[in-house]
Amino acid sequence: MKRDRLPPWHEYKRLLDGREILIRPIRPEDAEPLRAGFSLLRPEEIRQRFLYAIKELTPETAARLTRPDSETEFALVAAEPLPPGEALIGAVARVAIDPGTREAEFAILVSHFIGGMGLGRHLMLRLVRWARRKQLTRLYGDVLEHNTAMLALAESLGFRREHSDTPGLVRVALDLSDPKSLAAVESADT
Numbered sequence: 001m002k003r004d005r006l007p008p009w010h011e012y013k014r015l016l017d018g019r020e021i022l023i024r025p026i027r028p029e030d031a032e033p034l035r036a037g038f039s040l041l042r043p044e045e046i047r048q049r050f051l052y053a054i055k056e057l058t059p060e061t062a063a064r065l066t067r068p069d070s071e072t073e074f075a076l077v078a079a080e081p082l083p084p085g086e087a088l089i090g091a092v093a094r095v096a097i098d099p100g101t102r103e104a105e106f107a108i109l110v111s112h113f114i115g116g117m118g119l120g121r122h123l124m125l126r127l128v129r130w131a132r133r134k135q136l137t138r139l140y141g142d143v144l145e146h147n148t149a150m151l152a153l154a155e156s157l158g159f160r161r162e163h164s165d166t167p168g169l170v171r172v173a174l175d176l177s178d179p180k181s182l183a184a185v186e187s188a189d190t
Contacts, residue, residue, distance in 0.1 A: 009126070012081065016117045021090065023126070026075040029085030031062040034077075037089050037111070065094075072097040074130045078110075078119055090114040093123035095131060095139065103138040104131055108150070121153055128157070132176055140173035142166070 006012075010024045038057040057065075068075045078091035091110040098104060106127050110120045131139045139159075143150045145168055151161075154172040158180075162171040 009076065013078070013119075013122065015114060015119070019114075020081055021078045021114070021119075022081040022087070023076055023078050023123070024084075026066050026068065026077050026092065027084035028063070028066050029083075030077060030079075030087075030089060031059070031066045033079075033085065033087060033089050034066060034092070035059065035062045065092075068094070068096075072099075074127070076123060076126055078114065078123065091119055091123060093127055095127045097134065097136065102136050103140065104134075104136050106139055106141040108141075120150070121157070124153065124157060128174065128176075137177045138173055138175055140171055142169045142171050144168060145170050 007024075010022065012020055012022055014020050035057045065075065073094065073096045075092065075094040077089045077093075079087035079089045081087070090113055091108070093106070093108045095104045095106045106124070108120055108123055108127075110123070128139060140162075141154070142164060143154065145151075151170060151172065154174075155161075157174065159172040159174045162173050164171045
């Protein structure tokens with residue numbers, strides 16, 4: 001890949017520690033690296049993303065996650081700048097449109113190896129950009145109430161907390177049709 005001519009949704013990003021990563025759409029070839037990287041995650045990281053403890057990412061789940069429906073789903077990875085299938089994946093961000101609606105649910109997982117470097121914010125902004133291009137009206141996600149970093153990130157981008165019927169979870173939502181809500185996102189994306 002030439003740096004000056006990257007495909008859509010591809011970008012190089014230098015982390016605060018100097019490492020360079022490639023942010024790009026997930027690919028089917030990422031299934032095995034995704035599974036291998038899963039074993040490097042801490043139990044708390046898994047719970048914060050999947051909302052419960054799981055021991056491994058099955059081949060079937062990895063295959064499904066790496067083949068999003070281009071009409072209703074979008075997924076990005078932050079990976080080493082190597083070809084898909086070879087690159088270690090350090091973060092995944094996904095959004096999926098709820099059937100029959102103009103709303104979508106997001107999920108982000110940033111491993112502790114590259115956490116705390118602004119990558120979650122960067123990926124969230126990309127998910128918001130995709131949702132806006134799809135002309136969605138609302139983007140939401142369920143966050144564990146003790147995941148203060150994700151709750152603070154969402155709030156800083158204009159997401160509002162909503163009631164969740166599930167104990168221990170907080171739903172955060174961004175009204176994509178509200179100019180005030182989008183002002184926070186646009187100022188963060190500059």
